[in-house]
Amino acid sequence: MTLATQTHGTAKAFLAAGAFWFLAGTVFGLIAAIHLVAPEFFNNVPFLVFGRTRPVHVNTVIFGFTASTLIGCAYYYVPALLRTPLWSERLGWVSWFSWNLTVLSGFFTFPFGFTQGREYAEYLWIFDVSLVVAMLAMIVNFTMTVATRIENVLYVSVWYALGACLWSAANYPIGNVMWHPLTGALPGLLDSVFLWFYGHNLVGMLLTPLSIAVVYYVVPRVARTPLYSHTLSLIGFWTLVSMYAHIGGHHILQAPIPNWLKTISVVDSVAMIVPVFTVLVNVWLTARGHGARLWRDPAARFIMAGTAWYLVTCIQGPLQSLPSIQKVTHFTNWTIGHAHIAVLGFSGMIALGGLWHILPLVTGRPLHSPRLVNLQFALLTFGLAGFFAVLTAAGLIQGEAWHNGETVYRVLPEIAVYMALRAMFGVSILAASAIGLYVAIMSLRPAPGSVPATSCGTSLHPAPNSVPATSCGGTPKSSCTATVPDQEAAP
Amino acid sequence: MKMTPALAMVGSLLVFWASVLVAIILPAITMTETPSTAWRPWTSAETAGHDLYVKNGCSYCHSLYVRVSDWDLGADRIAERGDYAGQNPAILGTERTGPDLSQDGGEHPDDWHWAHFTNPRYTRPLSLMPSWEFLGWPAVSNLTAYVQSLGSRDADYRVARQQRWKAPAVRAYAGGPDVNVDWLHAQVPAGWLAMPNPYPATEAALQRGQKIYEGFCLNCHGPVGDGQGVAEKYLSPPPLNFTTLKRHLAQGRYVGGLFYYQIMNGITGTAMPYFKHELESEKIWDVSNFMAVRFLGYTDAGTAPRGIEAAYEPAWSNAFQSLAPKGVRP
Ligand code: HEM
Ligand code: HEM
Numbered sequence: 001m002t003l004a005t006q007t008h009g010t011a012k013a014f015l016a017a018g019a020f021w022f023l024a025g026t027v028f029g030l031i032a033a034i035h036l037v038a039p040e041f042f043n044n045v046p047f048l049v050f051g052r053t054r055p056v057h058v059n060t061v062i063f064g065f066t067a068s069t070l071i072g073c074a075y076y077y078v079p080a081l082l083r084t085p086l087w088s089e090r091l092g093w094v095s096w097f098s099w100n101l102t103v104l105s106g107f108f109t110f111p112f113g114f115t116q117g118r119e120y121a122e123y124l125w126i127f128d129v130s131l132v133v134a135m136l137a138m139i140v141n142f143t144m145t146v147a148t149r150i151e152n153v154l155y156v157s158v159w160y161a162l163g164a165c166l167w168s169a170a171n172y173p174i175g176n177v178m179w180h181p182l183t184g185a186l187p188g189l190l191d192s193v194f195l196w197f198y199g200h201n202l203v204g205m206l207l208t209p210l211s212i213a214v215v216y217y218v219v220p221r222v223a224r225t226p227l228y229s230h231t232l233s234l235i236g237f238w239t240l241v242s243m244y245a246h247i248g249g250h251h252i253l254q255a256p257i258p259n260w261l262k263t264i265s266v267v268d269s270v271a272m273i274v275p276v277f278t279v280l281v282n283v284w285l286t287a288r289g290h291g292a293r294l295w296r297d298p299a300a301r302f303i304m305a306g307t308a309w310y311l312v313t314c315i316q317g318p319l320q321s322l323p324s325i326q327k328v329t330h331f332t333n334w335t336i337g338h339a340h341i342a343v344l345g346f347s348g349m350i351a352l353g354g355l356w357h358i359l360p361l362v363t364g365r366p367l368h369s370p371r372l373v374n375l376q377f378a379l380l381t382f383g384l385a386g387f388f389a390v391l392t393a394a395g396l397i398q399g400e401a402w403h404n405g406e407t408v409y410r411v412l413p414e415i416a417v418y419m420a421l422r423a424m425f426g427v428s429i430l431a432a433s434a435i436g437l438y439v440a441i442m443s444l445r446p447a448p449g450s451v452p453a454t455s456c457g458t459s460l461h462p463a464p465n466s467v468p469a470t471s472c473g474g475t476p477k478s479s480c481t482a483t484v485p486d487q488e489a490a491p
Numbered sequence: 492m493k494m495t496p497a498l499a500m501v502g503s504l505l506v507f508w509a510s511v512l513v514a515i516i517l518p519a520i521t522m523t524e525t526p527s528t529a530w531r532p533w534t535s536a537e538t539a540g541h542d543l544y545v546k547n548g549c550s551y552c553h554s555l556y557v558r559v560s561d562w563d564l565g566a567d568r569i570a571e572r573g574d575y576a577g578q579n580p581a582i583l584g585t586e587r588t589g590p591d592l593s594q595d596g597g598e599h600p601d602d603w604h605w606a607h608f609t610n611p612r613y614t615r616p617l618s619l620m621p622s623w624e625f626l627g628w629p630a631v632s633n634l635t636a637y638v639q640s641l642g643s644r645d646a647d648y649r650v651a652r653q654q655r656w657k658a659p660a661v662r663a664y665a666g667g668p669d670v671n672v673d674w675l676h677a678q679v680p681a682g683w684l685a686m687p688n689p690y691p692a693t694e695a696a697l698q699r700g701q702k703i704y705e706g707f708c709l710n711c712h713g714p715v716g717d718g719q720g721v722a723e724k725y726l727s728p729p730p731l732n733f734t735t736l737k738r739h740l741a742q743g744r745y746v747g748g749l750f751y752y753q754i755m756n757g758i759t760g761t762a763m764p765y766f767k768h769e770l771e772s773e774k775i776w777d778v779s780n781f782m783a784v785r786f787l788g789y790t791d792a793g794t795a796p797r798g799i800e801a802a803y804e805p806a807w808s809n810a811f812q813s814l815a816p817k818g819v820r821p
Contacts, residue, residue: 051548185580245510
């Protein structure tokens with residue numbers, strides 16, 4: 001069994017990469033945050049200048065940390081839920097290489113001034129191609145796994161994983177205007193319509209469905225109970241794709257785009273309450289009565305916290321889509337606060353929950369240290385709650401002051417203290433990411449003197465209809481030792 | 492409803508592509524790109540500057556459209572769709588860590604931008620913008636050309652005005668301090684010259700004025716008001732050395748109204764910006780008093796003609812008047 005064909009090899013590789021990019025991307029977040037406190041801290045160091053480090057941060061945490069980790073989870077639960085091995089680990093590795101090549105490219109292009117410059121679409125064309133190759137490889141792999149499945153029923157997590165790949169494989173080339181390799185852009189204002197269709201769907205049609213899929217996978221397993229409602233799952237899925245996909249206009253609501261586009265963006269942003277609440281109700285009613293079990297499980301704790309941040313994000317989201325509110329919040333740190341609770345609080349927390357839940361399943365050994373995972377949770381929650389508070393406060397100060405006629409320059413001193421606090425809370429998040437990487441490495445390291453792990457969570461563990469529950473991950477501390485029934489010998 | 496692979500995949504693709512049709516294809520077909528009346532094409536230096544703008548992530552801190560509700564830079568021209576015709580890419584931006592730049596052309600003369608790009612704190616002491624000195628020449632010059640083109644024809648009008656006033660300002664400066672000051676004051680409307688600062692220069696007011704001075708003026712006019720701030724070597728004419736004013740107080744006496752007018756209106760053609768967007772009335776009077784007392788040792792605060800006393804005025808007598816510089820008759 002070589003590396004390229006090892007069972008769960010792709011899943012492990014994506015999870016490991018995700019843990020690594022979390023640290024790497026967050027370091028650049030801190031560099032950017034330091035600039036906003038002390039702009040001459042890295043004065044005239046070209047590759048550390050704010051305009052060049054910020055895209056490294058943003059792209060790495062989105063594509064590298066959250067997306068990689070969530071994809072790693074999908075590489076595990078899709079085959080597991082279909083009770084069949086992944087169709088091709090080799091193809092999985094192809095997707096791993098090309099995906100991570102793109103993420104890596106950010107570190108060697110943006111700091112040196114090579115970028116396409118459009119937010120979230122900065123990667124150079126050749127690396128756009130690489131990312132799309134990865135997505136196509138995932139589509140083929142997952143589709144073929146579905147085609148060769150043993151379990152007849154498709155569990156809701158599988159719908160979301162398939163959907164995320166199919167949607168993003170179209171969304172990414174459209175938003176990156178890949179048919180214009182040199183600029184990756186269209187001339188004129190139309191470009192912004194394309195960009196924000198894409199930017200919005202990057203989080204909405206990639207991170208959101210992949211995150212929800214992990215929630216649907218982990219919560220019933222840890223709670224050891226069937227999913228509350230299949231109907232709610234259906235409503236949540238179909239309303240997500242029908243409402244989320246076309247509301248990107250709310251990012252450029254106050255720009256001179258056509259009014260009808262603004263109208264549908266606002267109306268369906270508010271309608272987003274439907275997919276959000278159906279999912280949350282479904283998950284929380286599943287969890288009802290099992291709170292203690294979920295809370296004591298380090299992985300499920302992340303997941304449940306992620307759903308709470310999802311609620312906050314998606315109360316905030318529709319509100320800030322309303323013109324009367326966005327008039328004040330747009331262009332301010334309020335949006336930065338929203339972005340962090342969304343990408344880190346919702347997607348990131350859930351990705352980490354998935355990571356800690358699935359790592360024991362793919363290695364066959366308990367996590368290196370559930371206590372460190374709990375520490376990571378505490379540090380992240382502290383840092384993120386702080387972020388949310390100070391960025392929202394700073395945003396309101398900026399927005400109200402501008403609205404009142406003060407210039408941007410005048411308001412800079414007013415937000416200085418919040419920028420400093422943000423950097424401080426950032427240290428807490430950075431520590432959390434370092435701890436996470438350490439635990440991930442230690443958990444993935446081949447145990448000294450043991451045979452390669454195949455004992456737990458093999459591809460054929462039971463996944464009955466809406467209960468992907470095994471005893472794995474259900475015990476306190478998520479120590480998924482050799483307690484999984486239906487163990488299968490190494491292939 | 493049972494989710495079969497076909498339903499999940501084909502169905503979700505259909506719904507997604509319906510959204511693409513509405514939100515992407517429809518706008519692509521219907522959004523017209525007729526250039527607005529202000530629009531004009533870019534020169535090659537401006538295109539190069541725009542390229543630098545894109546590559547260096549200026550767009551993460553600056554937006555490129557003005558909204559109806561804005562007050563700051565460019566608020567006199569709301570963005571129109573046709574302003575962006577042919578711009579590739581037109582990055583609108585989502586953050587305003589710095590001000591909107593879509594109408595920045597002609598707000599300042601080129602030398603202000605050179606100092607500012609070298610180190611933004613030279614002209615704006617509290618700025619959070621990175622220094623772009625490392626980009627070197629001609630990058631800074633191209634960036635300046637680009638920024639000066641923002642606003643297109645409207646910007647061209649403003650840039651031409653900067654250039655029109657630059658020549659006499661430079662000539663006056665070359666004529667020596669006295670000629671320069673005489674020229675400067677000759678441009679100030681008479682009503683302002685004859686107006687003393689109506690507000691008392693109390694200790695608290697002077698401290699407020701100092702805060703404004705340090706946040707807005709310091710690195711040009713310098714800590715002691717001698718015009719030797721760090722920005723000085725980039726600017727032509729250089730920032731005014733206020734100590735030379737001692738010999739030239741307007742009409743031998745007044746300084747408050749003169750300062751107020753110059754600070755509010757700026758001196759077009761020179762790096763001296765206008766502060767009417769940034770500083771409200773009280774702040775301008777306070778900083779005027781501060782500069783007068785600290786750099787000239789004299790203020791006309793509270794002297795006649797002064798009208799009805801302001802309700803809040805404390806009992807205050809002008810001890811700085813007797814310190815009037817030589818040649819000034821109080
Ligand atoms: C109910 C759902 C949501 C709605 C209606 C919504 C709405 C919005 C709006 C209106 C903005 C633009 C704010 C502005 O620029 O003034 C925004 C920004 C953003 N949202 Fe959401 N949001 C939702 C959920 C999410 C989720 C689930 C994520 C991530 C997983 C997310 C990530 C972001 C990010 C990263 C930005 C910043 C974009 C930028 O300006 O760079 N949002 N959202
Ligand atoms: C050390 C911790 C972190 C710090 C100090 C930090 C700081 C920053 C800063 C300074 C910005 C630019 C804001 C601006 O333009 O004004 C930013 C943007 C962003 N960060 Fe972070 N960040 C951290 C961690 C994270 C993590 C872990 C994630 C996601 C998992 C994340 C997601 C984002 C996103 C999506 C944006 C773009 C926001 C937007 O454009 O609206 N950050 N961050």
